Amino acid sequence: MNVLLTPDSIRPCGDHAVLVDLGTQDRRRALDAALQASPPTGLVDLVPALRTLLLTFATEAHRADAVARLRSIDVDALPVTAPEAGEPIDITVHYDGPDLADVAAHLGIVPDEVVRRHTAQLWTVDFAGFMPGFGYLTGDAGGLDVPRLATPRTRVPAGSVALAGSFTGVYPSPSPGGWRIIGTTDAVLFDADRTPPALLSPGRRVRFVEGPR
Numbered sequence: 001m002n003v004l005l006t007p008d009s010i011r012p013c014g015d016h017a018v019l020v021d022l023g024t025q026d027r028r029r030a031l032d033a034a035l036q037a038s039p040p041t042g043l044v045d046l047v048p049a050l051r052t053l054l055l056t057f058a059t060e061a062h063r064a065d066a067v068a069r070l071r072s073i074d075v076d077a078l079p080v081t082a083p084e085a086g087e088p089i090d091i092t093v094h095y096d097g098p099d100l101a102d103v104a105a106h107l108g109i110v111p112d113e114v115v116r117r118h119t120a121q122l123w124t125v126d127f128a129g130f131m132p133g134f135g136y137l138t139g140d141a142g143g144l145d146v147p148r149l150a151t152p153r154t155r156v157p158a159g160s161v162a163l164a165g166s167f168t169g170v171y172p173s174p175s176p177g178g179w180r181i182i183g184t185t186d187a188v189l190f191d192a193d194r195t196p197p198a199l200l201s202p203g204r205r206v207r208f209v210e211g212p213r
Contacts, residue, residue, distance in 0.1 A: 010070060016044075016063055017056040020070060025051055029126070030078035032202075040066035048127040048202055050136075088122060088205040091170070093161050096213045097181035099149075103163060106146050114182060115210055117143045123168060123206045128198065133172035133190025135200035142166065152178030159185045161208070168208075170200070185211075 011019045022028040032048050039046070040055070042062025047054040057063040095115045104111045121141035128135050148164045153176060156162070160171040162179035171177060172189035189199050200206065 010067055012063075013054065015060050016058070017054060018063055018067060018070075020053045020055065022051050022053070022075060025126075027051070027075045028053060031073070031075050034073070034078050040069055042066070049129060050127065086204075088207045089199070090207050090209050091161075091185050091187050092209045092211040093118070093183040093185050094211045094213055095183040097161065097183045099162075099180035100182045103144075103146050103180050103182055107144070114144065117141070118168065118182065119208050119210050123208070125200045125202050125204045125206070126167070127202050128200070131172060131175060133198045133200065134169055135189075135198075135202070135204070136167045136169055137200070137206060138166060139168070144168070146180055148178040149180060152176055156181065157184070159187070159189075161185055172198075 009021050009023070011021070013019050020031065022031060028048060028051050032046070032053055035043070035046060035053070035055070040057070040062070042058040043055060043066070044058055045054075045056040047056075055063075055066060057066060095111075095118075100111050100114060104114050107114065121139040121143075123137040123139050125135035126138045144163055145166045146163050155174055156171050156177035156179075158171055158173045160177075160181045161183040162169055162171065162177070162181045164179040169179060170185060170187070170189050187199065188194075190197055
């Protein structure tokens, strides 16, 4: 079955862009990897989200050609693996977050086991959003799936390392947020004067390293 043939799965966005709704995270990953390996002609930008891809093209003609190509792809036949983006980077975390004990209780383990699970697996930035520099990271071992807070905090400090669903993330700057904070880092996640500004871009792999508490 070709999942891109449904009428609502490819939606125009302005004159030069198209939003592709894949329906599942694995299908989005598979098409993302395929398009990165073999980009359509005229592709200017490719922005992944949880289950969608936003493709921006140089011209309307490029977009039309790409839509025809997309409709010929059997996404279910594509491999899910994404290309690796260089060596993993290490982010030191002080596991002193206000929600660490609650996360452990929800999972039925002790706080030290939360830390062990967080540091023992390799994380990959699946997509970015919410604010500049915020990456949604998925792990290769799992074991840390927790719900968001019932009532979000009005202010989460910059550098807060948190969990929500199957994701972990680091808040680049102070903001409201409903993720469960398990620690903090001094790493600078976003700097407009740096190239590139965001430390964590889609495809980037990360290891979290325990620092002093």
